[in-house]
Amino acid sequence: MSPVLQIALALGSVVGLMGFMAGVRHLAGTWQIGSEVQRKLVHIGTGIYALTLPWLFPDRWPVYLLVGLTLIVMLLLRLPNSRLGATLHSVERQSYGDFLLAISVGVCLFLAGDQLYLYVLPIAVLTLADAAAALAGSTYGTKFFRVEEGEKSLEGSAVFFTVTLLISVICLMLMTSFAPPNIIVLSLMVAGFGTLVEAASWRGFDNLFLPVGLLIFLSAHGTSTLGELVFLAAIFALSIVAFKIVAPKFGLNAHAVRVYVTSIFLLLAVTDPQNTIFPILVLVAHIWRRSVAPCDSKFPDLDVVAALVLVSLGFLTLGKATGPTAISFYGIAAMGMLMGFCAIAASASRPVVRYPMVLALALALFAIREGVVRLNPDSANWNGPMWPAVFICVALTALGPMILSRVFATHRVVKLTFLALLIPLPYYVISTGF
Incomplete structure (x- = not known):
């Protein structure tokens, strides 16, 4: 594909994104769809399209161009009186999720290089597991825990864990040559680690921390032996318990504990x-x-x-x-x-x-x-x-x-x-x- 066609495809993708948002906005007015569902529909649609980018564009630079153009569009949608932007920003909390989603796509594709499972798995988790958890939690959630000014549900976290586990198993089986026992343990760790990152994120930061965190974790430990993975899982679990015991003495709440453990674990992984x-x-x-x-x-x-x-x-x-x-x-x-x-x-x-x-x-x-x-x-x-x-x-x-x-x-x-x-x-x- 020539550079001109790739640029045209990138521009067309931005137009298509805006058209998709306009369609969601129109259907929301007709079918009385709530703002959270609207936002998640846009999230799922853009995420699924993002999964096709490595195959849609022969080169990587048009994808980075697409990410840059998307960021500009997202900035314009945040301007006052933007009716289209209300599809993303009508949820009553401060969030940078739209910007961070676009950034995470570019960063993950860049860091993944030729190992496409490092891109596909994190973006698929962000697209499907995150949306499933949010919708399940808002619909069926009964047991909640505090996150910054809001709250998340245990039911949503359980759905996130289950969907992430399935995505990880399927991606690793189809896109890697890892041994089946390693895939099972690695998928359990991806699901557990991803669930903690999603539960600890705030203001839409999960759109960046979740996919990039999973990419870093997989790139650092994807080729580890079965014994190393089990040992790593034990250390991670002990770290969470230790922080929960020590943190209250320093005035840290449960949310801050999860954030601290996750960030330190990522630092040690990279x-x-x-x-x-x-x-x-x-x-x-x-x-x-x-x-x-x-x-x-x-x-x-x-x-x-x-x-x-x-x-x-x-x-x-x-x-x-x-x-x-x-x-x-x-x-x-x-x-x-x-x-x-x-x-x-x-x-x-x-x-x-x-x-x-x-x-x-x-x-x-x-x-x-x-x-x-x-x-x-x-x-x-x-x-x-x-x-x-x-x-x-x-x-x-x-x-x-x-x-x-x-x-x-x-x-x-x-x-x-x-x-x-x-x-x-x-x-x-x-x-x-x-």
Whole structure:
């Protein structure tokens, strides 16, 4: 297929998506279909179409063009008085699900490469299991648990687990050469892990965290032995139990516990243990900061996990796109986030204590960084230890919140994340010639 035809197909796909949404909107007015069902119909329709993309387009770049155009359309649909946009946004909760669905399609297709089951299985779960769980929960749910400002049902989670298990078994049987016992155990883990991710997600983040999380899990453990999979499942289950016991002592609710366990598990799945030290310490520093210097955010624990996961996925995708791994640059960004939370927490102390405390923490971070660099292979340290970038990033994130305390009084997670990325992200782009 020629490039011109592929561009025309991408443009036609966007027009078709809008036509499909208009059709759902028209039928909803005729048949009195509720807003949640409308949204899920659009979700299922776009998801099923997304499953055909690897075969519909011979090249990958038209798919990324399609994703970009879809994001622009979704942005326009969020404008005031958009009747068509009401099909997606009439549900009474803040959600970024439409944007994240389009992004997850592009990211999953890119990260999957030639291993198409890494794309098909996560997108199929997102399309079918997520919609089935939502509709079953809203129709038959009787036992609910809290998620941010809303709630989800145990019945919906049970449906999600069952549908995901079936999808995983079918996809792995048809698209891989894995041994049958491995497929069964792997499918059970995919269903269990996916159910936890779906239950822990909020504001539509499941549209990104669920498919990308499943892709990362499958790519990291798809070829593991049966014994390794069973051991991994036991560790994951014990982690959930341990967090439930310890978390209340730090003021974490059940939703935050699920989010923390899931994010830490994903970090450990995608990289070596030494490279997870700083991201995990970010969560610890956030708990310390929250206890001594609360902010105005309604859900600070969820905000910090969202920022950390988005930064992680961003650097993972960048590394895949450019070739050289971005893990060392990601470590610097995580150091910056960690230092920022520590600086805000230390700001609650007297000045005579505050600055020595921040200096001591910075020196400790430098020592940990030295250990991480030594443990990483040469391929991870391809740009050297980058100490000047480390010093500048830590100085910015330490001094910024202390000097400009009023600026960081609100929206702390967003501002600290931006400050932490200010050095390592451009540095990586320049170093790779991206």
